[in-house]
Amino acid sequence: MALRPPVQPMLAQAVETIPPPGVLRDPAYEQKFDGHRMLVFTPTGPGGRVLLQTRRGALVQDRFPDLVAAAQQLPDGLVLDGEALVWDPEAGALSFEGLQRRAAARARTAPALAARLPAYYVAFDILQADGTELLTLPYRERRRRLEVLFSARALTAPWSLCPMTTDVVKAREWLESWTDVSGVEGLVVKGMSQRYLPNYRGWSKIRRRDTTEAVIGAITGTLTRPQLLILGRRDHTGRLRAVGRTVPLRPEQSRQVAEQLTAAEPGHPWEGVRFAASWGSRDVLDATLVRPDSVAEISVDRSIDRGGVYRHPLRFQRLRLDVEVVDVPAFGQGPAAAAG
Template sequence: MQTRRGSLVQDRFPDLVAAAGQLPEGLVLDGELVVWDTAAGRLSFEALQRRAAARGRTAGALATKSPVFFMAFDVLQQDGEELLHLPYQERRARLESLFTTRALTAPWTLCAMTTDLATAREWLESWTDVSGVEGIVIKLLASRYLPSYRGWTKIRRRDTTEAIIGAITGTLARPQLLVLGRHDQDGRLRAVARTVPLRPEAAKQVGEHLAAARPGHPWTGVIFASAWGSRDVLDVVLVRPELVAEFSADRAVDRGVFRHPVRFKRLRLDVSVQDVPRFGVGSAAAAG
């Protein structure tokens, strides 16, 4: 088992290694590892990260606590024969036949596929609501498999919601990006997201209303990573947590924190920080 960058990771997933006996020799699958959080009733990227970082006894313990599943969406070699040159439609047929003839069971699972537009739209709406799936992937039926080339398109479900501006990068007059937060049940302001860089007109709009933080800001001394899992840090300027920002985000939310950078939409000068959803509440679609 190897990652997209070629790193071997089978020592971190002993449950998959144990289940490899279900697979025939000479088979190469392309897919994605997922962990299902039974308590939350949805996929957990955070649990998958813990699995990917664990080795030895810890890996074994986590395999029991948080079993991983391999979601297969392509077959690249079968019975030792390379299939990269075949169109996706034929590779998909072989993949489905493999699951049928071998009667593969968990942790091996087959990714759902449809050519019906209405079904795809329903998946984008319903599955992202309840399961933690971020969106859908579109592939051309006639496409070959091209290594190191992204020959597909991912469409993420995006919803609009609000959070409090607690810090920025750049200057008060011209902020570059926003660090957003929400209050938890104890009233603490918890960081939940950062935006992509603001457009000039948005930066001007936000800068007209920002004010420097007073002493005792809840994020004093806090270090913010530049991206999920990154060791690089943001050089932030703390601001008074009094402004509410509306933003759009995909469904990649882990324990109240948005995994990917969000997109600033507008300031909500018509609402107060008390109107913002509490920390841990998922994003909610807003009309208009």
């Protein structure tokens, strides 16, 4: 039977590094894009319509009329798995914030928004062709059919084939250099012989991480036992702007940080500010302001919004007692190299 939404996509588990040779048989490496997971369904018969499904099963084709229109390039009875991205012409770069706006658009405003922030689709798997389900085929065969589809149909924007290699040296090069490109945040590792297993974490994902600095402006917990850090950087006017929060500190990290914390004095730049528990969340942290004179070295990934805020929790590495607040990278500089 032909696949119909909702189809639960196959998932990836996060790992720190590219698995060493021998851990995974016949590995393949794909570039990981910072977008929204999306399945594309083309009609299986007369009167059908193009459907776009999110990772959680919601149908959002009314929010992406440009992708629906472009699906005329695709054959009937097709199901693709991939990432939706959005290009911001003003910034000249891919925009996750723009993608969020597109994903939240209402049907009546979606066409105008699509004209300003066009969507693109990076396909990395094919789950059905000509109405025939392909889930039990090994990845190498599904990839071959996906490549044939792009070649035979001469597919052009907004459709793009996800770059893939079986060369681990090239994959490492991608992780180091391609992640400097806006919208590319790491790698996904798959087995060439793997079947497509819905809702199963059978792939691995590696995000590039960099080391940088930020100012400790607030904490959760207490001054003697901080639980996590809320970090900031100064903008061009000198104002301290929040850039993110860390994951919970380990006990030894908490003791190390507590030795340097001082309660905030009146006039702290974050007085009255409420901090979200996570990027895009409405939950608020119970934060305690501290004097913003300590610098933390942190490990960060490449998921950062246009304004300079990290979307994923940061990892505290150590205090930088040798670095002054004025030496910390400015707000909006992203994962700049560590100072000193």
